[in-house]
Amino acid sequence: MHRGENMKRSLGLLTCLMLLSTLVVSLIPMEVEAQTLTLKIITPHWEGIQVEYERAFDEYYFNLTGVHVDIEWIDVGGTSDIIAYVDAAFAANNETTCNIDIWWGGGVDPFLDQKEKGHLYSFRVNETILDLIPTNISGVPMYDTENFTWYGTALSGFGIIYNKVVLETEGLPVPTTWEDLTDPRLRGWVGSADPRHSGSTHMAYEIILQAYGWEKGFEIATKLGANVKSWPESSSAIPKAVGAGDIAYGLAIDFYAWSEVAKVGADKIGYVMPEGLTVINPDSIAILKGAPNLDLAKIFVEFVLSKAGQKLWMLPKGASGGPVDYLLGRMCVIPELYTELGNQSVVPVNPFEVESVLEYNSTLGSLRYVLLNDLIGAMIIDSHADLVSVWGEIIGVNKTFTEAGQTSTHINTAIEKMCEVPISEAEALALAANWDNETLRNEKIAEWHEFALDKYEEASDQAKLAATEIFEYFQGILDELKTKANNNLYMGLGGGTVLGLIIGIAVAYFISGRKEIAAVRA
Template sequence: MPDFFKPSRRAFIRGAGALAAAGVTAPLEAAARRDVVVLTAYPDAVVSRFEAAFEKAWPRYRLRVVWRMPHDALPYLRQPGQGGVDVYWSASPRTFAQLKAEQALRKMPVSLIGLPGRVGGSVIDDPDGYFAASEVAGYGFAVNPGYLARHGLPAPADWSDLAQPAYAGHVLVPDPVEVGFAPVLVDIPLQAYGWDTGWALWSAIAANARFVGRGGSFVSDELGAGRQGVGLSIDFFVASAIANGAPLRFVYPRQGGVNPAHVAVTAGSPNPDGAKAFVGLVLSEAGQRILTHPDIRKLPVRPSVYANLPAGYHDPFATAAQGGYRYDNALGRGRAAPAAAAFGQALVRPHARLAALWQRLRAADGGTWAKVWPLLSAAPCKESEVDDPAVQQAFFTRRDDPAAEARAAALEAGWAAAAQARHEKAAALLGGA
């Protein structure tokens, strides 16, 4: 039996209660309700609240939920009849783009008035109208206030703070070669401050940092245990840790980035009217307010919702209006993989030596600084390389294409050799410092 025909425990309990209260009429009433099948990766804390609101607003429908993680969603929706799914609702931009390319989605059936479709430089809705953002996650800094207080450090407000010598040894950075969300973190300063300035900033931050190569929650685990004071992450990982008692808070830098979740109606929807009703709720003022529940704390995509939220609740639209959030996610999608690979070769692989060189440079005189700083802060490659579609394709397909792997590996070897040469020259110049 397909998953979507299996009633949830909540639906089962409600059905039993209705039978007890209404006797033989209850089965007839239940039969009159039509299912709306939603495929999602959201946890029950999110889905249950939308389910309750939807069935209250639309008693003619009953929500059926199929849980699939993003990597499993596409195969499921490629089944005959798209597995009976009416709505796909999840945080997986590539999956939505692929479904659109396969003509597996309908045009959005609801008005998007009041939804700007972008946050700063990032377009979050499909320009052709096949899917729309339902919320965004923000990139930024997880901090342990107690740890920072013990070390006499202020909470960082923006990227430049993390480059200060005082933060040496107190910063945790996910390795962008190994951690899926981290390539966007690499590209945010590169876009916000410019290629050369961005890499100089990253070199100084890397010198202060410890790199971790495990999943996103590991940053929160390390900070929660008091082993580090600041960690780069996405807000929902940190929100989950805070909900479980971790003594953390999240700082959204002025120049941040967003990762949108989307909602769409499948081309083969068995119940397009019910799908329209559910999508309408998710994007409505009331639905967007559900996202701000203390147990969820996501960032709505309807700007009007922020007017009634508690003080301190981050408003990305207000920050963007003041010049923040310059990150262009469309540009980033192509170049994030090669930029992350260059980051790995120039900053992660030689990290111990880089940190030692920065330590010596910070103690050097002005003349030495002027000679060494350009060597340590130089970009590992030209911006035109990571923006080259052929290079981007090589990094995206390297696991499946031997020729692509050979080209990507050759580029990495060149970036590593150039970084090593600069570091050796810097070490020679610092020898008498």
């Protein structure tokens, strides 16, 4: 009996140990599976921002919960591409969700548009965070103070990057205003991304229109476009091209420009934000309606807006609390950090101390966002070859007139025709209200493109008339000199020699002038 009881006890103990080991083994994979969450973010932000914020947020969340976070970064292109993607995704899901948690980046205007469409989730962040962030900067809202659907996470300035070495070599001027980029001497030396893909480039053109007014602004945009060498989709390509000397000037958002200055050197690369003609604009974040990982999305938004999240923009690579692998170099949205970080900050500007900025209308910019892209695309980018051609004709003929000390009304008429815009500002706003009607939109784009080709042809005709004028002017001089030579043969060999020299100089100048207008009259 005793031996049997011991055996039963041993078997019971063995069974318990086996069950316990099985339970422990079965728990191991369950624990691993529960350790990682996924957050879906659609963004135009570059790799450096994605890497640094994913690393920092994963570290923060793991310390908070013991769980890791993977971020699925959704890249469909620039801000304008994201608008189309998100709108289509909501439409495909009966406007209930787009199966993405967060939209991060692209300024303010697109977020106002998405709020109007009902695509954003209302979420008021912790009051301790809101207390650190002003409600506006120079009249531009820093976050949605009514419904808390979006928040500015960084501040962006818009300006002109330029290559000092190229300017000195080619004898080109240092820019101070947007209008400086319309100088005929800059033909082929200017760079601009396509605003239909780049949100920051779109912002530059919207700023020009608001700074100078609709008519004058479009004139500047057209002449600037005539000087542009090419239209890449990504705005990050422009500072790189300036740094390489492929172009001398470029439209650029501040942090891309500062990055290029840091890489190439301030002695070679410059950057200017036109005084009184630009804005400091928040780069926003929003949780999208129907977010599949809502609670995690809320925590991410609050992290980005916190001091820990904001320091990533401002601190140098490798600094405590700063980025690890990439220098980000952007202006943060918390004013006190500029004082708190002091000389540690890599950002050269305190945007809250900048006084001379444009009073920007975000609502206006939002209402006509997509329409403006389509208008610039049809009038300037898709008809760029024709624009560049007629601009070259005008420059060549006008140069000959200037050297001859003459003027022509045909030159002014040609420029006015080249810069003509097919609709008024009021008409643009009226159309924008129905711009989601694809039939109307496609009809108007085709109509504007045809308008552009017609006006460039008419401008070319005016340039040819001016070329005929200057040709006849030189012909008159030559005829007059020949007549004088014939009437003064009695002056003898000496007089004939002097007149022959005068005629020779006139002919040489005449031939030079003809070279300038030969292409126009062809």
